[in-house]
Amino acid sequence: MTVTSLHDPSHREALWELEAAFDRGDLISVFGRCTVSYEGRAASDLGSGDRLLLLKPDGAALVHTDEGRTPVNWQPPGSEHRAAVREGRLRVRSTRTNPDETLTVRFSDVHQLSAMPVTGGRDLELHGSxxxxxxxxxxxxxxxxxxxxxxxxxxxxxxxxxxxxxxxxxxxxxxxxxxxxxxxxxxxxxxxxxxxxxxxxxxxxxxxxxxxxxxxxxxxxxxxxxxxxxxxxxxxxxxxxxxxxxxxxxxxxxxxxxxxxxxxxx
Amino acid sequence: MTVTSLHDPSHREALWELEAAFDRGDLISVFGRCTVSYEGRAASDLGSGDRLLLLKPDGAALVHTDEGRTPVNWQPPGSEHRAAVREGRLRVRSTRTNPDETLTVRFSDVHQLSAMPVTGGRDLELHGSxxxxxxxxxxxxxxxxxxxxxxxxxxxxxxxxxxxxxxxxxxxxxxxxxxxxxxxxxxxxxxxxxxxxxxxxxxxxxxxxxxxxxxxxxxxxxxxxxxxxxxxxxxxxxxxxxxxxxxxxxxxxxxxxxxxxxxxxx
DNA sequence: GTGTTAATGTCGAAA
DNA sequence: TTTCGACGTTAACAC
Missing domain, CATH: 3.40.1350.10 (Trna Endonuclease; Chain: A, domain 1)
Structure with a gap:
């Protein structure tokens, strides 16, 4: 049980690791310079900048900047993640249906990619409801x-x-x-x-x-x-x-x- | 501009790096085995498990498991992050006032700690509102x-x-x-x-x-x-x-x- | 600060 | 599947 981590990987290396991590069902974080575009219930575009992309094995995807509790862009659980190298960039795309929604993150540079196997402890006790x-x-x-x-x-x-x-x-x-x-x-x-x-x-x-x-x-x-x-x-x-x-x-x-x-x- | 990353650091090493990253205003991710407790508008406790803690320079804190779009626990922007080693564990605590709320994450093991400098591109263009x-x-x-x-x-x-x-x-x-x-x-x-x-x-x-x-x-x-x-x-x-x-x-x-x-x- | 409303709200349960 | 209401809702904006 170890975290796999790549520093400044090539797009090709990042792609391989992403595919492997998808297969393993790992929690994945990708930090790098990217653009983000979303189309679905609404539509949005985000220019180039450094952001952290979280990809969960349940299909959730989160794009976080250095500010805010809420991700700047996201995809709900149940979506499907895919990765590819297109036009010299690493493209990670998460799609779902009902409603049809697509989140696309295009990395010009990947600073770090980590794949983390996660075990246990999802049971929350909440009081005061x-x-x-x-x-x-x-x-x-x-x-x-x-x-x-x-x-x-x-x-x-x-x-x-x-x-x-x-x-x-x-x-x-x-x-x-x-x-x-x-x-x-x-x-x-x-x-x-x-x-x-x-x-x-x-x-x-x-x-x-x-x-x-x-x-x-x-x-x-x-x-x-x-x-x-x-x-x-x-x-x-x-x-x-x-x-x-x-x-x-x-x-x-x-x-x-x-x-x-x-x-x-x- | 480089990502700082520690693999399986000692609590002491993790603490040093955390403090330095706080000072630099980095976006921080800590992945490891931890318990989480929250007290404020409500109260909750989460047993030991592998989770990803995100600490943002604006004071936001997010605890993510391998499931869900919503963090299992969190603290809103404006909170203050502090770290310490207590009882053999790395304790990261985020507090805010009005309302008074405290989020405490206690790591028994830190698998990976990353500090990421983030620049630019926070302006989202949203359509369909x-x-x-x-x-x-x-x-x-x-x-x-x-x-x-x-x-x-x-x-x-x-x-x-x-x-x-x-x-x-x-x-x-x-x-x-x-x-x-x-x-x-x-x-x-x-x-x-x-x-x-x-x-x-x-x-x-x-x-x-x-x-x-x-x-x-x-x-x-x-x-x-x-x-x-x-x-x-x-x-x-x-x-x-x-x-x-x-x-x-x-x-x-x-x-x-x-x-x-x-x-x-x- | 409090008050009000929008949101890619999210999430869970029930019909 | 759709509908409905809670949520530590969060976030933006007016006062």
Whole structure:
């Protein structure tokens, strides 16, 4: 188990080594002066410069410069790598179908080529995800509000599965949407779709019970009676915090926000 | 200008070279057997295995396995890299603040370490983006519909900037939302927010034209006149295609879909 | 800095 | 295969 490495190889030497490394299923890095062109969902061209090309045995290809987390060009896993010498340059091409996409890297100079056999350790343990948040709420439903009872997770609806479905202390259906971090208006829209779908499903009018005038006549009786009589689908957004605009939209829709972190404070 | 490369260096040798490469501002790759741990917005741990660590002079750090386009762990640009030998291993740590995040890679074996000076060519020419789609529509407004006149791009509203604002042949305000690829329901929600905001701004009720008193007086004249007289804010979604659910929501809202690719065919 | 949206988003799961 | 939503999304841009 050794890394194969060529320094300033000729294109022909680089080509041989590439072919061999493809066959071995190695992780390959090619550093050199190159141009890059991509055509597929979009199209791009990149002039000559020094870049690092990573070729993975699963078909992924990454072109990295000295800046950025995101590769300047890439090809997703499942692509097929091929190499050739054309017009005095080493051409590495990665193609895939559905959608049709092609990434072409043309090296005028290869500074270094390495082929690395990779073994083991692909199992990542990640904590603090949305699923952690759901687990936490199912264990302590009172975090939503006193009396809240979860009934179902991933409950199907015509608008897709809702994160948590339950009932509040008054027996109202409650749709809970979970977000692991601060959210913008889009999350409110998502919650609204679920609530709307559930209202339609249950045949409940979406508008708030018109407590308007009657309430004015006898506020005390209404507040109690209305709560028992009118069934209303509620929407609750659980997230550490919300943007101002999201808060507006929540208020518009009459939804509630529960501030909660994906992992317990301590 | 040469690539510096060490094969199976001792931790001490690797450390020296790393420090020197940090100072030079090189792009660094370290391939070896390591564990990876991350703590920040979430937390993760990765057991021992062969991986490739990329360290960029802008502070980005990437840990790649032999699979996937996305690094198994990473640190964004702006982080600070440090290296040390601890407990018989080469420890490379990358930290940043706001949010506080730490990535730690501990190598039990370094198979290869390379330091690469990188020059030039970081300017990517990308075609087929949403901006291309906008340009195309401004040049040929009839692609939306005959008689459409664009008036403004990125027009501000209380719901954010709308892609294109214009008027149709009847003088109705039109909000156009552009998407470069097939869209789901979220895009319809986005369009709906802009339309609603514009209706509020213009004081136009979203429901069927409230032509009010004048209409009531002479219904017959109104049917024809109303079309000319009633101003209604329209919503148009421009995208290559839409999902079924998105189509439903478009129909619900009374919005139109214009099928258009970001780039002209062939 | 926060807020908002685009992206060749990527990725995984479910229908 | 397509659709859908999460993601340590990342990245760009406006305020």
């Amino acid at each position: 949305e699923e952690d948040l759901r687990t936490r709420i199912l264990q302590r439903p009172d975090l939503i509000e006193p009396g809240f009872e979860p009934r179902e997770t991933e409950r199907p609806s015509s608008a897709g599965p809702m994160d948590v479905f339950g009932v509040d202390a008054d027996g109202n259906p409650v749709v809970v949407e979970l977000k692991r971090r601060r959210v913008g208006p889009d999350a409110v829209g998502q919650l609204a779709r679920y609530v709307r779908a559930l209202r339609e499903e249950l045949g409940i009018d979406g508008n708030a019970p018109e407590v308007g005038e009657s309430e004015a006549t006898d506020p005390v009786a209404d507040t109690t009676d209305a709560a028992d009589a009118a069934i209303e689908v509620r929407g609750v957004l659980v997230a550490p915090s919300v943007t101002d605009r999201a808060a507006e939209r929540l208020a518009d829709r009459g939804f509630d926000h529960v501030a909660l972190e994906p992992t317990a404070e301590e | 949403e901006e291309d789609l906008r340009t195309r529509i401004l040049q040929r407004p009839d692609l939306i519909e005959p008689g459409f006149e664009p008036r403004e791009t990125e027009r501000p509203s209380s719901a954010g900037p709308m892609d294109v604002f214009g008027v149709d042949a009847d003088g109705n305000p039109v909000v156009v939302e552009l998407k470069r690829r097939r869209v789901g329901p979220d895009a319809v929600g986005q369009l709906a927010r802009y339309v609603r905001a514009l209706r509020e701004e213009l004081g136009i009720d979203g429901n069927a034209p409230e032509v009010g008193e004048s209409e009531a007086t002479d219904p017959v004249a109104d049917t024809t006149d109303a079309a000319d007289a009633a101003i209604e804010v329209r919503g148009v979604l421009v995208a290559p295609s839409v999902t079924d659910r998105a189509a439903e929501r478009l129909a619900d809202r009374g919005f139109d879909h214009v099928a258009l690719e970001p780039t002209a065919e062939e």
